[in-house]
Every structure is written in C-alpha cells, then in structure tokens.
Amino acid sequence: MAEFSSQNRTLISSATLARPRGRFIYWTVLSVVLVVFTVVFVGPLYWMATSGFKSVHEVLHNPPTLIPKDPHPSNYKTAWTQLKLAKLLWNTFYYAFGALAFQLVFDVAAAYALSKLRPVMGNIVLGGMLATLMIPSAVLIIPQYMTVLDLPLLHVNLINHPWAIWLPTVANGFNIFLLKRFFDSIPNDLMAAAAIDGAGPMRTLLSIVLPMSRPILGVVSIFAVVNVWKDFLWPMLVEPDPEKQPINIGINSLSQGVPQNVLIAALAISALPTLLIFLLFQRNIMSGLTAGSLKG
Amino acid sequence: MAATTVPDKTTRRHAGRAAGPRAQGGRGGLSRKLSQNLQAYGFLIGAILCFGFFSWYPMVREFIMSFQQTKRGVTSWVGFKNIKTIYHDPYFWTAWKNTGMFTLYALVIGFAVPFLIAILLNELRHARAYLRILVYLPVMLPPVAGALLFKYFYNPEYGLFNRILKIFHLPTSQWLDSSNTALISVVIAATWMSMGSATLIYLAALQNIPGELYEAADLDGAGLWSKIWHVTIPQTKLVLSLMLLLQIVATMQEFTNVFLMAGGNGPENSTMTVVYMVYQYGYRYNNFGGAAALGLFLLLVLAGFSGLYARLNRNSD
Numbered sequence: 001m002a003e004f005s006s007q008n009r010t011l012i013s014s015a016t017l018a019r020p021r022g023r024f025i026y027w028t029v030l031s032v033v034l035v036v037f038t039v040v041f042v043g044p045l046y047w048m049a050t051s052g053f054k055s056v057h058e059v060l061h062n063p064p065t066l067i068p069k070d071p072h073p074s075n076y077k078t079a080w081t082q083l084k085l086a087k088l089l090w091n092t093f094y095y096a097f098g099a100l101a102f103q104l105v106f107d108v109a110a111a112y113a114l115s116k117l118r119p120v121m122g123n124i125v126l127g128g129m130l131a132t133l134m135i136p137s138a139v140l141i142i143p144q145y146m147t148v149l150d151l152p153l154l155h156v157n158l159i160n161h162p163w164a165i166w167l168p169t170v171a172n173g174f175n176i177f178l179l180k181r182f183f184d185s186i187p188n189d190l191m192a193a194a195a196i197d198g199a200g201p202m203r204t205l206l207s208i209v210l211p212m213s214r215p216i217l218g219v220v221s222i223f224a225v226v227n228v229w230k231d232f233l234w235p236m237l238v239e240p241d242p243e244k245q246p247i248n249i250g251i252n253s254l255s256q257g258v259p260q261n262v263l264i265a266a267l268a269i270s271a272l273p274t275l276l277i278f279l280l281f282q283r284n285i286m287s288g289l290t291a292g293s294l295k296g
Numbered sequence: 297m298a299a300t301t302v303p304d305k306t307t308r309r310h311a312g313r314a315a316g317p318r319a320q321g322g323r324g325g326l327s328r329k330l331s332q333n334l335q336a337y338g339f340l341i342g343a344i345l346c347f348g349f350f351s352w353y354p355m356v357r358e359f360i361m362s363f364q365q366t367k368r369g370v371t372s373w374v375g376f377k378n379i380k381t382i383y384h385d386p387y388f389w390t391a392w393k394n395t396g397m398f399t400l401y402a403l404v405i406g407f408a409v410p411f412l413i414a415i416l417l418n419e420l421r422h423a424r425a426y427l428r429i430l431v432y433l434p435v436m437l438p439p440v441a442g443a444l445l446f447k448y449f450y451n452p453e454y455g456l457f458n459r460i461l462k463i464f465h466l467p468t469s470q471w472l473d474s475s476n477t478a479l480i481s482v483v484i485a486a487t488w489m490s491m492g493s494a495t496l497i498y499l500a501a502l503q504n505i506p507g508e509l510y511e512a513a514d515l516d517g518a519g520l521w522s523k524i525w526h527v528t529i530p531q532t533k534l535v536l537s538l539m540l541l542l543q544i545v546a547t548m549q550e551f552t553n554v555f556l557m558a559g560g561n562g563p564e565n566s567t568m569t570v571v572y573m574v575y576q577y578g579y580r581y582n583n584f585g586g587a588a589a590l591g592l593f594l595l596l597v598l599a600g601f602s603g604l605y606a607r608l609n610r611n612s613d
Contacts, residue, residue, distance in 0.1 A: 002346060009507035009510055009528075010502070010505075010507070010522050011524065012520070013510070013511075013514060026421075034426075035429055037430050038430065038432070040488075041430040041434060044446075045433070047456065048441070060454045062454065063463070064552065100344075105342065106342035106343045109340070109343070110343035110344070119333045119337055119340070125340065125344065128347065128352065129343075132355075135351075136545060136548075136549050136594065136595065137549065138418075138571045139358060140351070140355065140591075141574070141578075141591075142358070142578050142587045143354035143357035143588065144350055146357065146361070146584065147350065147354055147357070150347065154371070158500060167349065167350060170343060170347075170350075170447060171346045171350045175349075176343065200335075201335055201336075205339075232556075233555075244397075248439055250445070254375050263444070264448070267440070267445060268441075270438050270440060274436040275436055275437070278429075278432070279429075282429055290386065290497060296361050
C-alpha cells in the first residue's frame with residue numbers, strides 16, 4: 001500500500017478509475033491480466049513440475065491432465081541418479097561460487113584502486129576495462145578458447161579446469177563500472193580520516209568501504225552467480241569432460257535416450273536452484289536490474 | 297562523476313607537495329608517491345591479468361587469427377584466404393539472413409511486447425509485486441530447462457501448443473520441424489525466456505515520468521492513445537532506444553536457443569545463425585582461422601551498433 005500512495009499518477013487518473021465505469025474496466029483488466037500472466041509465466045513451470053510426476057503414457061496423453069492421475073515420485077529419483085544430477089548441480093555450484101569469489105576479490109580491489117587510490121594511468125586502465133563492454137562476447141569466443149587451451153607466457157592448458165570458467169568472469173567491465181561508481185560516492189573525507197588514524201589502504205577497504213557497499217556487493221554477487229548458472233556455450237567448450245560439466249550442458253548431452261518423464265523431472269530439478277535464488281533475493285535482483293543495466 | 301574526481305586529485309596533489317618536503321625532503325615525496333602507486337597496482341593486478349588474458353589479448357588475437365591458418369601444428373600467414381573462404385561458404389548468406397530475421401522477429405515481438413506489458417503493469421494498482429515476479433520468473437530458468445521445455449510444447453504430435461490450437465479448431469503448426477516456422481518458434485521461446493528484464497527496465501522508466509505531464513495532457517483532452525504517443529513514448533525515448541540497440545547486439549549473437557531447440561542449424565539450415573556458423577567452423581571443421589574471420593565480420597557489423605549505444609549512453613549521463 002505504501003507503494004501505491006507514493007506512486008506518481010500515470011496514464012489513467014485516479015479520478016477516472018474512481019468512476020463506476022472506470023472501476024469496472026479496471027477490475028476486469030486486472031483479473032484478466034492476473035489470469036493470463038499466471039498461465040503464461042507459471043503455467044509452463046507448473047506443467048514441468050507436474051509432468052515430472054507422470055508416467056510416459058500420461059505425459060503424451062491427449063488432452064493433457066492437469067493433475068497427475070497416478071503420481072510417480074520415483075521419476076525424480078531416477079532423474080537424480082540416472083542423469084547424475086547431484087554431480088552436475090555440484091559442478092555448477094562450484095563454478096558459480098568460485099566465480100563469485102574471484103569476482104568479489106579482484107573486481108572489488110580493482111574498482112577500489114581506480115576509485116580511491118587513483119594510480120598513474122588509472123584512467124587508461126579503466127578505459128581499457130570499459131572498452132571490453134563494446135566487444136560482443138560471441139566474437140571473442142574463438143580466441144578466448146585458444147587462450148585457455150594454452151595460456152600465454154605460462155603455457156598451461158585450462159581445459160576441464162574450473163579456472164577456465166572462474167578467471168574469465170573476473171574480466172567483467174560491467175562489474176568494475178558498477179563498483180567504481182558506488183565507491184566514487186563514498187566521501188573522501190572518510191578515507192582521509194582513516195588515513196589519519198593510521199589505516200592503510202587494505203584496512204580502509206575492509207573496515208570502511210566494504211561495510212558501506214553492501215547493497216552493490218549484493219547486486220554484483222547475485223548476477224555473478226546467476227550468470228555462471230545460465231551460461232551455455234563457454235562451459236560447453238571448456239569443460240568437455242562429462243564429469244566436470246555444469247547442469248546446462250550435462251542435461252542436454254545426456255537427454256538423448258532418457259524417458260521423457262524422467263527428463264522433464266530432471267529439468268524441474270535443474271530449474272529449482274535459480275528460481276529459489278530469485279524468490280529469496282528478488283528485491284535485490286530487481287533493484288540491481290534497474291540500477292545498473294541502463295548505464296552499462 | 298568528473299565533478300567529484302577533479303577536486304580530489306588537486307587536494308591530494310597539494311597535500312603531497314605540502315607534507316612531502318617538510319617531513320621527508322623532496323626524494324621522500326617521490327618515493328612515497330611510488331609506493332602509493334605500487335600499492336594501487338597491487339590492488340589492480342588480479343583484474344588486469346584477467347582482463348589481459350581473457351579480454352584484451354583475445355581481442356588482438358581475433359584479428360591475428362583471421363589472417364592465419366594452422367595445419368598440423370604449424371601456423372602460417374594466409375592473408376585474406378580465411379575471409380575469402382568464409383565469404384564463399386554456400387551458407388554465409390543463409391546464416392546472415394537467418395540472423396537478420398531472428399533479430400527482426402525478436403524486435404517485433406521482443407521489443408514491443410515488454411513495453412506494452414510494462415505500460416499495462418504501470419497502470420495496475422494491485423498485485424504489482426506479484427506480477428513483476430511473474431514476468432521475471434522465466435529469466436531465472438537455466439537455458440536448458442527453458443529450451444527443452446519449449447521443445448516439448450512445440451512437438452507437432454503431442455505438444456501442448458498444437459493441442460491448444462486443436463481445442464479452438466485452429467490450424468496446427470509443425471513449429472520447430474518445418475523450415476518455415478522453426479526460426480520464429482525459437483524467437484517466441486527466447487522472448488518468453490528473456491523479456492522479464494526488459495519489462496522491468498521499462499517499468500522503472502515509466503515510473504520516472506512526471507505525473508504533471510499526464511495531467512496537462514488530460515486538460516488538453518488527450519485520449520489514451522494520444523497520451524501514450526505524446527507523453528509516454530517521448531519520455532521514455534532514451535531508454536527505448538538504448539534497449540533497442542542492446543537487443544540488436546544481443547540477438548545478433550544468438551546461439552544457445554537455436555542450439556538447444558533446433559539442434560543448431562534446424563530443418564534445411566533454417567535456423568543457422570552466424571554464431572552457430574562460427575561454432576561449426578571452429579569445433580566441427582577445426583578451422584579456427586575461418587571461425588575467427590567470420591567473427592571479424594560479426595564484429596564489424598556489431599561495432600556500429602555498439603558505438604551508437606555508447607554514444608546514446610554517454611548523452612544520458
């Protein structure tokens with residue numbers, strides 16, 4: 001309700017809505033929107049979750065059944081073991097949170113240095129980082145792959161190694177941009193006060209900047225995890241070993257020759273973690289979406 | 297941004313000049329500056345290395361590789377041969393045509409629909425949080441779940457879509473199985489999966505429109521459509537154009553959905569996109585030079601859009 005009262009007026013004025021005809025139209029539109037949106041956006045998910053319980057025969061049944069007639073919870077168990085979902089989920093989790101850790105450490109440190117320590121040629125470094133936002137990621141996939149195959153100078157092959165997923169995620173100009181912009185808004189007087197108290201840059205970062213930056217760190221973290229969770233082409237190329245694949249690639253490559261109801265159950269399981277993340281953090285996700293995306 | 301950084305720099309320079317010589321003499325100030333810079337680069341080194349290895353170096357390498365060929369482990373310069381090979385590939389124009397069509401369909405469907413939904417949601421006074429969550433829900437699905445789910449719905453025999461069409465006695469479709477409809481079927485599914493973010497961004501932009509503008513339009517006797525046309529669209533023009541460009545750049549790089557739903561090229565190569573062709577050159581034909589050359593074509597086409605995006609974005613600050 002608070003949202004409603006602070007709401008600006010929109011296309012249709014409250015006065016129009018207050019009239020009987022306006023009220024009637026409003027409530028009709030609202031109910032239609034509620035029903036249609038629920039069917040369109042939750043319907044497929046509902047179909048997925050329930051079809052996971054159906055027998056193969058019932059999945060193909062015409063017309064489709066709304067509630068499984070004879071539920072087979074064992075499909076979920078079969079999917080879990082046959083498609084090795086525990087392994088696939090664990091891999092995905094490992095890649096996502098590893099990438100998060102690398103991004104938090106390296107990108108926060110870099111943005112802090114660029115915003116507050118301001119070294120010589122800092123602006124050139126920042127410019128170089130932001131310039132990468134202009135290069136379409138699909139174009140770089142081949143040379144990036146070649147780099148991972150034989151890392152220059154060090155000559156190590158990162159294929160089938162989690163680093164092949166973790167390290168490239170650090171090179172995220174958008175994260176640097178969001179973090180730097182936030183750090184810029186922290187008053188320099190605070191930095192100066194910390195310096196007078198004898199705090200070095202590391203101490204200042206840990207005990208002053210980071211505690212103040214919780215909202216932006218939350219946004220960066222959620223997107224870091226979700227991006228790795230949703231990535232497809234890159235992990236398919238750099239993690240060819242079935243034992244090391246994340247869920248997107250693993251389910252797709254194992255999907256042939258699995259009964260339909262079992263595959264649908266597997267899809268439902270694969271969708272659960274990100275949907276849960278969303279429902280838990282939807283406030284942060286939505287604010288992050290509108291805070292950053294436009295100026296990217 | 298610039299307003300806050302300039303005073304910061306000057307005050308620090310003054311502080312250095314004033315404190316340096318008094319405390320440690322001229323050379324001390326210099327070494328302090330050096331150690332400050334070293335410290336700063338210590339913080340930067342991790343990110344610089346990652347950018348260097350996985351972003352900056354690959355950018356340079358993309359150009360180099362386009363003019364190189366590797367045969368039996370020996371890399372040699374081949375000039376424009378890769379570019380010629382790609383250009384004379386019988387599917388070169390098919391891939392561009394499909395990519396262009398994909399982008400066009402995605403703009404017609406994926407650009408208009410989220411904007412209309414955002415306008416609609418902005419007018420509703422109830423269940424806002426619920427509706428916003430609903431629209432964004434598919435964005436959070438892993439691509440494999442969304443794409444394979446739609447593959448079931450699209451199945452011509454037992455798929456949900458044809459069943460629904462049959463209930464209403466409408467003509468059914470072959471969806472992904474026909475070269476006429478495969479591409480648009482992928483676009484519909486892809487739009488369902490991704491339009492949540494655009495909708496929420498439009499919604500935020502709509503909420504920033506000053507209410508007085510609508511009041512004034514009301515006084516002038518404007519109807520619903522003329523208010524949309526003369527107030528809503530001009531007021532959100534910048535966001536709309538940014539999202540338009542962003543969407544062009546994103547959809548021209550389509551790979552995942554055509555790969556998962558249509559097996560990549562689709563019936564009679566009807567869904568073969570440029571990025572899928574890059575993938576084929578690199579990982580099927582083992583011709584990385586050709587793949588890089590094709591990437592270069594894509595880069596040139598998209599660079600124009602990216603440059604435009606950066607320009608608009610700068611103006612919005």
